[in-house]
Amino acid sequence: MRVNGKDMRTIWVEGDVVKFIDQRFLPHELKIISLGTLEDARAAIADMKVRGAPCIGATALYGMAVAVRNDPSDAAIKTAYDTLNASRPTAVNLKWALDECIKTVNGLAENARAETLFQLAAKNCDDDVQMCSNIGDHGKTLLDEIAKHKKGEPVNILTHCNAGWLATVDWGTAISPIYKAFNAGLNVHVWVDETRPRSQGARLTAWELEQHGVPYTVITDNSGGHLMQHGLVDICLVGTDRTTATGDVCNKIGTYLKALAAFDNNVAFYVCAPSNSIDWHMQDGLKEIPIEMRSGEQEVGWITGRDADGVLRRVTTMPDPKKTRNDAFDVTPRKYITGLITERGICKANRDGLRVLFPEHG
């Protein structure tokens, strides 16, 4: 999408160098770095220079490609697979991408492996962009429908965390319908949940929307329920890091609370779920999806921001930033989800709904 008036993706190749946006410095600085080794890729994912399930998947693919370019042996491929697979535990796209790599190089001569993996990564990125674009087109129909009853007043969309283009290669998942609607001239306004502890809403979603010119307001994570009680939210659109075959959704911590509030106030709650976020083997999200625990001290205890002079600083509000806990995701049970928006269309968040759209997994 648009950055300083130009189109940009989160990860791309220039000559033979893989480049990506180090999202840790946004919205304060647009920092672009190179990915030349397996360790670069592992650190990019584990340290959350990149985040968002599809963007993690794309980074893993290019990580495998550069690792194999550096050492195409079977042993090196196994090391790369294990290293990257351990870098973040929740996003299903990561394992999916790595499995694709193994399938692709299987039986190939060593000297053909790297180029094939670079082609796979490039194709995956283009496919991801198309998938997100399709999600946007399907989701836009919901916003069009709401707009019919708003008499020109803005359609108010609440979103949590960042499921915009920064979380993917381009377009995003939950924000893609908003970009599509905005580009088509619809009057939209986005309530952006701050999304503590890493504030991906305040930092990344706000920055994306600001750059693209979409009207938005950042609110605390505590506010969405109150806004829904007062009719100020027309629809919630969120992303997913892992979706079960039965329609449960694992997404950024706090998603569940917004789903409860939407349910209580009859506000539509849709999850934008590309099919590669779906784990067809899982039945019960609450019991089966592993929830990543991250450092409470580093992420909850300390907050990084820029001061009035533009200098980045870390501060704490707490007497002891070590006395913290940081569960990174939660699971929203399917009963609170109005529907899933996939690249093939919109369906109920349950096994039957998914079966109609993805009969090959039935």
Next chain:
Amino acid sequence: MRVNGKDMRTIWVEGDVVKFIDQRFLPHELKIISLGTLEDARAAIADMKVRGAPCIGATALYGMAVAVRNDPSDAAIKTAYDTLNASRPTAVNLKWALDECIKTVNGLAENARAETLFQLAAKNCDDDVQMCSNIGDHGKTLLDEIAKHKKGEPVNILTHCNAGWLATVDWGTAISPIYKAFNAGLNVHVWVDETRPRSQGARLTAWELEQHGVPYTVITDNSGGHLMQHGLVDICLVGTDRTTATGDVCNKIGTYLKALAAFDNNVAFYVCAPSNSIDWHMQDGLKEIPIEMRSGEQEVGWITGRDADGVLRRVTTMPDPKKTRNDAFDVTPRKYITGLITERGICKANRDGLRVLFPEHG
């Protein structure tokens, strides 16, 4: 409660000087300032040097007393009443305290007014401490009951914002049962919601518990639902800024989301409500209670904390801290509240429940 090993209240008189804790600098610095004029009292309340409905009420009483000491005329009393009444819109204790002052000085000679108001303020403070202590005794019975089934494991209490002694004169409301249980040797652990935007949980509740030695963990506002889904919360205890005669509760923004999660997971959700938080004229909290809007830019857009060197700094995580909105409270409908813990005992959060405990308002 205990501060650096000594007992302390939030507001007190030394000689003829009223002193109070300026809570804006906690947990970084314990700053004590004097209250000598009406403007001191107005600023203390409006700028949130003090906060929490009972502490606001106590500050308003001493504010009237010092204002009348400076000018005991009817006109000055009216000015003081109007000024203080406008300083915060939501806390019902504020108006209650000011009305008590008017009743008290009514018919008194000008030269007797100030001393009488100082006596009223002192008595109100002592009454408030007793009220909070009683709430603690009643609430402790719930924690004792839970402990019977925990086999020595800690009783996990989730709380939101600060309804500890800093929000009152001493003991607190929601934290009072925890202090009572802890002092009696019960194994308790408190999940402290950070409570953005002003982070009263991370700043004040954590500081109180730290000073008193009560085990606690600060979590983001997004986390409570997930912890409840996994059986990690035994009971929620929160305060209230205004309670309707029908049991609806207006408290810090985000309380409603935790009540929804507690309801969804069969976790007990109790509101500690001193009777002076009850507005006996209100029937429908969502429709009738005015919700204070505060500066989004100042409170959501910018975060104050100390850096690693202990220097207080303001930072923002956002591209534009002005694009924010800051509703300070929300309303939790009575159907999500397990019960109210008052100074007279525990009751259902509805008109009949309150009538039994407070027949004089029936």
